[in-house]
Amino acid sequence: MKYALRRVLQAVVVVLLAYVFTFVVISVLPGDPVTNTLRNPQNGFSEEEIQRIVAYYGLDRPVHEQLWQSLSRFVVGDLGVSLRSGLPVSRLISEVLSSTLVLAASALGVALVLAFAIGFGTQYLPKRYGQGLLRAFPSLFLSVPNFVIGLLLINVFAFQLGLFRVIDSEGGLATLFAAIALGIPVSARIAEVLVANLDHESAEEYASVARSRGLGRTGLLLRHLLKPSSLPVVTVVALAVGELLGGAVITEQIFGRTGIGSLVERSVTTQDLPVLQAVVTLAAIVFVGVNLIADLVYPLLDPRVRLGESRSRPKVEVAA
Amino acid sequence: MSAAVALPTVRSFSTRSVPVGVVISFAVVVFVLAWSFLPGFFTSHDPAVGVPADKFQGPSSAHWFGTDHLGRDLFARVVHGSSSSVTSALIAVLIAVVVGGLIGLVAGFVGGWADTVLSRLVDVLLAIPEFLLAVIVVSALGFETINVAIATGVSAVGVFARVMRSEVLKTRRAVFVEASYLQGGARWHILTRHVLPNASRSVFTLAVLQFGFAILIIAGLAFLGYGDPPPASDWGLLVSVGKNYPLAPWLVYAPALVMIATVLSVNRISRWLRKTD
Numbered sequence: 228m229k230y231a232l233r234r235v236l237q238a239v240v241v242v243l244l245a246y247v248f249t250f251v252v253i254s255v256l257p258g259d260p261v262t263n264t265l266r267n268p269q270n271g272f273s274e275e276e277i278q279r280i281v282a283y284y285g286l287d288r289p290v291h292e293q294l295w296q297s298l299s300r301f302v303v304g305d306l307g308v309s310l311r312s313g314l315p316v317s318r319l320i321s322e323v324l325s326s327t328l329v330l331a332a333s334a335l336g337v338a339l340v341l342a343f344a345i346g347f348g349t350q351y352l353p354k355r356y357g358q359g360l361l362r363a364f365p366s367l368f369l370s371v372p373n374f375v376i377g378l379l380l381i382n383v384f385a386f387q388l389g390l391f392r393v394i395d396s397e398g399g400l401a402t403l404f405a406a407i408a409l410g411i412p413v414s415a416r417i418a419e420v421l422v423a424n425l426d427h428e429s430a431e432e433y434a435s436v437a438r439s440r441g442l443g444r445t446g447l448l449l450r451h452l453l454k455p456s457s458l459p460v461v462t463v464v465a466l467a468v469g470e471l472l473g474g475a476v477i478t479e480q481i482f483g484r485t486g487i488g489s490l491v492e493r494s495v496t497t498q499d500l501p502v503l504q505a506v507v508t509l510a511a512i513v514f515v516g517v518n519l520i521a522d523l524v525y526p527l528l529d530p531r532v533r534l535g536e537s538r539s540r541p542k543v544e545v546a547a
Numbered sequence: 548m549s550a551a552v553a554l555p556t557v558r559s560f561s562t563r564s565v566p567v568g569v570v571i572s573f574a575v576v577v578f579v580l581a582w583s584f585l586p587g588f589f590t591s592h593d594p595a596v597g598v599p600a601d602k603f604q605g606p607s608s609a610h611w612f613g614t615d616h617l618g619r620d621l622f623a624r625v626v627h628g629s630s631s632s633v634t635s636a637l638i639a640v641l642i643a644v645v646v647g648g649l650i651g652l653v654a655g656f657v658g659g660w661a662d663t664v665l666s667r668l669v670d671v672l673l674a675i676p677e678f679l680l681a682v683i684v685v686s687a688l689g690f691e692t693i694n695v696a697i698a699t700g701v702s703a704v705g706v707f708a709r710v711m712r713s714e715v716l717k718t719r720r721a722v723f724v725e726a727s728y729l730q731g732g733a734r735w736h737i738l739t740r741h742v743l744p745n746a747s748r749s750v751f752t753l754a755v756l757q758f759g760f761a762i763l764i765i766a767g768l769a770f771l772g773y774g775d776p777p778p779a780s781d782w783g784l785l786v787s788v789g790k791n792y793p794l795a796p797w798l799v800y801a802p803a804l805v806m807i808a809t810v811l812s813v814n815r816i817s818r819w820l821r822k823t824d
Contacts (some may be wrong), residue, residue: 369759
C-alpha cells in the first residue's frame, strides 16, 4: 500500500513536471508567437478580445509568472483558451477525444490479434517452412514508416477495391483500416516479447514433462505456455500507449479523420500553443496513468512478482 | 600495463562468423551512407531541375526510379534526399547519445540529489510520447530539417539517459570497481577506465537501434511538412508529395522501399550486436 501511494505521488509529480517542461519548450520559441497569432488578422480577434487573452495568460508579465499562473490553473483542471478560436481548450479536446479513443482502442485490438497470431504461428509452423518468415514479421513491421502502411492500405482497399472512402472517414471499415495502420508497428513490439517468451517457456522443464506425458501442442500452449508468456505483454501494451497517441498524428492526417492527432497538427501549423501544451500534457497523463495501473496490477496477475522488492535494493555507497 | 588491455567493446566483433543477413544489411547501410555523403557520385541527374517533357515516366534504365510531376529524376532525388534524411538521423542519435549519456552518467555516478533531480527529468521525457515530443520541439524551433533532427534527438534523450544510468550503476557496484577504489583509484580514473568502457557497449547497441527509429521519426516529421519545403527531397517529404499522384505509384513506393530497406538493415545489425554481446 505504501508502495502504491508512493508510485501515485511520483506519477502526479511527473505529470506536473511534464506540464512545466512543455511550457518551457514552447517558450523557447523565437519571437512572440502568442502575440503574432493573436494579431494575425486571419484569426479576426477584436482589440478587446486580444486584451482579454493577453490578460488571461499574463502575457505582459515575466515568463515565470506566466508559468505559475497557467500551472495553478492546470492543477484545478483549467487547460486555458485556444489562441486561434478563443474557445476553451478542454472543449476542443473533448470534442475530438472520442474519435481518437476509438481509433487507438481498435489499433490496440488489431495489434494484439496480430501479435498473438504471430506468436501462435511460430509455435505451430514447422521450423523449416514459414516459421522463419513469421519471425521476420515483427522487425519488418518496425521498419516500415506508419504513413507508408496507411498509404498502402488506402491505395489498395480504398482506391483499387473501393471498400471504404477516405472522405467520410468515420465509418466502420475506414476506422478499421486506420486502426490497422496505427496498430501494425505496435503489434511488432508485442509480438517480439510474446515470441521470445513462448520460446523461453516451451524450453522449460515443465513443458518437456507435459509433452512427455502426451500433451499435444495445443494443450501445452493453452494450458501451460500461454499465461506466463502473455503476462509481460501487459507491460509492453502500457508502454505502447505513447506510440498509439503519437502515431495518431500521422494516421489521422492520412485517413482524413478529426481527432487529437489532427488537432495537434492544426495547432502546430497555427501555433496554437495552449492547445499543444494541453494535448501533450494529456498524453503524458494517459501514459503515466496506464503504466501506473499496469505496474500496480501486474503482481495480482503474476504471483511470482512481489511489489516493492525489486525497488528496495540495498544502496551501495562507494567510498570516494 | 594499461596499454596492453584491450577495451571490452572491441573484442567480440572479429572472432565470430557473421550471418549472411547481417552482411547484406551492412552493405545496404554502407551504400546509403555513401549516398548521403557523396550524392553526386551516384547520380548525374540534378535533383532539383527536371525536364518537363519527361514528367511521370515509370522506372526505366534512364530513370531507375522514374520521374516526378516536374520531370525530375526520382533516383537523384532519393539519393540527394538521403544526404539530409540520413545525416539528420545521425545528428539526432548524436544528440541523444551525448545529452542522454551525460544525464545518465551524472545521475548514476554522482548519485544523491543529482540522481533524484535528473531521474525525474528523464521520467518526464519518457512520459511524453516520442513523436509528440518531437512535434512540439520542432514547432518551437521552427520548420527546418536541422530542427527536425534536433527534435528527434531530444525525443530520444530519455531512453539513453535511462540505459546509461543503469549501466553506470551496474558497473559502479562491480567487484573490480570496488577493488580499483581500494587500490586508491581516483573517481576520474574509475569513470574513464571502468565505467565508460563498460557502459559504451550497451549505449552503442542502442544507438544503432535508435538510428533506425530516428530515420522513421524524421521521415514522419518531413511527411507532415515540418522539415525544409520542396525542392528539398527528404524521404518522408518525397512520399508526402508523391501520394498526390496516385497514377504514378512509384513516387511513393521507391522512396518508401529505400527507407524500409535502410531501417530494416539497421535493425538487423542492431539485433546482431545485441546477440553477440
